[in-house]
Amino acid sequence: MTPTFKAVEKVLKDKRSLTLELAKLIADSAAEAIAARGVFTLGLSGGSMAGFVCNGLPSITTDWSAWRLLFCDERLVSVDSPDSTLQLYLTGLLDTTPLTRDQFLQVDVSLQPNEAATDYEEKLRSLLLQDTPWPRLDLLLLGVGPDGHTASLFPQHPQLQEQQRWVVAVTDSPKPPPARVTLTLPVLNNARRCIMAFAGADKADIVKTLKAERDADVTATTLPAARVRPTDGDLLWLMDAAAASKL
Numbered sequence: 001m002t003p004t005f006k007a008v009e010k011v012l013k014d015k016r017s018l019t020l021e022l023a024k025l026i027a028d029s030a031a032e033a034i035a036a037r038g039v040f041t042l043g044l045s046g047g048s049m050a051g052f053v054c055n056g057l058p059s060i061t062t063d064w065s066a067w068r069l070l071f072c073d074e075r076l077v078s079v080d081s082p083d084s085t086l087q088l089y090l091t092g093l094l095d096t097t098p099l100t101r102d103q104f105l106q107v108d109v110s111l112q113p114n115e116a117a118t119d120y121e122e123k124l125r126s127l128l129l130q131d132t133p134w135p136r137l138d139l140l141l142l143g144v145g146p147d148g149h150t151a152s153l154f155p156q157h158p159q160l161q162e163q164q165r166w167v168v169a170v171t172d173s174p175k176p177p178p179a180r181v182t183l184t185l186p187v188l189n190n191a192r193r194c195i196m197a198f199a200g201a202d203k204a205d206i207v208k209t210l211k212a213e214r215d216a217d218v219t220a221t222t223l224p225a226a227r228v229r230p231t232d233g234d235l236l237w238l239m240d241a242a243a244a245s246k247l
């Protein structure tokens with residue numbers, strides 16, 4: 001079956017323009033969510049996405065107190081490690097926005113991977129108070145690695161088949177560090193909106209391959225990022241010209 005959702009693509013001239021556009025889109029989602037429900041739930045990714053978000057958000061106007069930030073994935077390393085996604089955001093946002101540390105739903109990195117995943121799912125359930133099979137998160141910001149992974153869902157890993165849990169452990173990530181927790185595909189696909197952002201010429205090959213898979217039958221997909229297909233939400237790709245150069 002070909003996709004039933006519509007993916008929207010937007011190409012910006014460079015990384016700076018992409019950063020500003022992303023910040024504007026986040027602000028728009030926040031305004032909509034806060035007006036409708038009084039709270040804005042934003043799922044963050046690490047890697048290049050953290051740079052876009054930390055550089056763009058300080059310029060927006062929003063009711064920061066209504067924001068709840070969580071992690072699409074997190075590496076199980078100490079919080080002061082340069083590999084910690086939480087650390088990237090605390091360093092990048094606490095001094096430049098009114099956000100406070102307790103607005104970030106943190107993964108307990110002192111736990112073993114399975115326990116950390118269970119604990120994070122419980123924290124998410126308590127935060128959202130949604131008694132539904134899958135959480136309805138307002139906006140998820142997702143990156144994509146050169147192998148087509150998104151969050152910490154890697155090609156051919158069993159976590160891709162998960163159909164019950166919101167958060168699962170990864171102990172053999174091909175990209176270091178090996179131990180992580182990640183939201184599962186049904187959680188990604190139940191969000192109101194997912195934004196994937198790609199910048200730089202080194203993303204051009206994966207963007208081209210991913211687009212072909214994203215627009216094909218889901219049973220033919222091998223790349224986790226091509227399985228992000230919101231069931232009742234939208235998917236937006238933001239690319240700079242270099243990342244979009246092979247489309």
Ligand SMILES: O=C1O[C@H](COP(=O)(O)O)[C@@H](O)[C@H](O)[C@H]1O
Nearest residue numbers: 045046047048049143144145151
């Ligand atoms: O390991 C990870 O990689 C992906 C992609 O990162 P990027 O730097 O190539 O954009 C990231 O989205 C994920 O959160 C992270 O844990």
